[in-house]
Amino acid sequence: MKNHILFPIISCLLFSIQAPGQTLDTIYANDHQVVSLSFTDPIQTGMIGSPNYAFSFNREQADNLGLLQAEKGQESNLLVRTTTDNLYSFILAYREDLSQLHYFIAPEQQLKNPFQHSSNSSATHDSIQKTPSIKEERYTLLCTQLLHKKSSTRHSKHQKGIRVKLMDQVYHDDHVYIVYELKNRSTIPYALGKFQLSKVLGTPKRKASYQELPIAPLFEFQMPNQIGSGTSVRFVVVYPKFTLNSEERLQVKVLEANGSRNLILKLR
Structure with a gap:
């Protein structure tokens, strides 16, 4: 009984976080092929709003790869959070014939924070500029x-x-x-x-x-x-x-x- 209540709640929450003016990409999946998603950073969590979709990733050791499958049914969405705290959201849809089996997820596809001030953005940009030199x-x-x-x-x-x-x-x-x-x-x-x-x-x-x-x-x-x-x-x-x-x-x-x-x- 609790599971039936949980899925609609998660679904509403996931759809509500989309930033104004940001269009979500649609990823297609089915039940007889595996669709893979590669992120630039390891996946920390992944949530789906409908039980007819399944998203799996390595929970024991951080990895950039996630696998998606779907059963025929209504559209849903996927929310992924990486170990760098970046959020990605996608529309999910069932399709019998898939033209694409792998998606490379670029950093530019992450959700933008509409409440972030320009001063914070500037500070973040400065820290990003300095970090690679230390790593290098x-x-x-x-x-x-x-x-x-x-x-x-x-x-x-x-x-x-x-x-x-x-x-x-x-x-x-x-x-x-x-x-x-x-x-x-x-x-x-x-x-x-x-x-x-x-x-x-x-x-x-x-x-x-x-x-x-x-x-x-x-x-x-x-x-x-x-x-x-x-x-x-x-x-x-x-x-x-x-x-x-x-x-x-x-x-x-x-x-x-x-x-x-x-x-x-x-x-x-």
């Missing part, structure tokens, strides 16, 4: 130590004269530091177009269930734009701490700018 110093210090540390190759892949190696992986606080090496054995300089670490679910052969979920880096240290012929470069990329479930694995995608010398390094 910490990142740089540990990245420098890792590059001077002796380490052996953990994973490696080569193709068309280009080799990518994963040399080391270190967890520190809520971050993951990964040391990579790119080596160019060809006679032509290699211009790096894209370097991306992703969680992978499923296989490319089954396109309906295959998903690549990029892990956005927090900091890149000595990431090269180009690797000269016969040279190698080591660098460090800092990511937010992440976990993998039993069906997920990692992959590193290396794409050449204006070229076809592309690599995919498959990990656990």
Whole structure:
């Protein structure tokens, strides 16, 4: 009996927090596919106004990924609060056929506080401007130590004269530091177009269930734009701490700018 009363109350509360003039995005889901949402910050809480929708996330260890499914029924909405106290709200609707299975949620989509004064906004802006420099110093210090540390190759892949190696992986606080090496054995300089670490679910052969979920880096240290012929470069990329479930694995995608010398390094 209490549950029947609770859902309408939560629904009313969620719809009432929308800031004036702010349009909410609609996310579609169904009962035979999983829709994933990636936030820039780990999820702290997630609430849905109607019981025909289900939103799940890692409650034991902070993670940026949330999963959504729905049973056929009325529209509802989703309220997500991240560990940085940012609020996000979305309209939820059932759709039998989904054209999008993953949503990257940008910081600009968070709910705006209409009661926040401009002076507070200015103070907040100033603090945000100062914070990255402190973090950058910490990142740089540990990245420098890792590059001077002796380490052996953990994973490696080569193709068309280009080799990518994963040399080391270190967890520190809520971050993951990964040391990579790119080596160019060809006679032509290699211009790096894209370097991306992703969680992978499923296989490319089954396109309906295959998903690549990029892990956005927090900091890149000595990431090269180009690797000269016969040279190698080591660098460090800092990511937010992440976990993998039993069906997920990692992959590193290396794409050449204006070229076809592309690599995919498959990990656990």
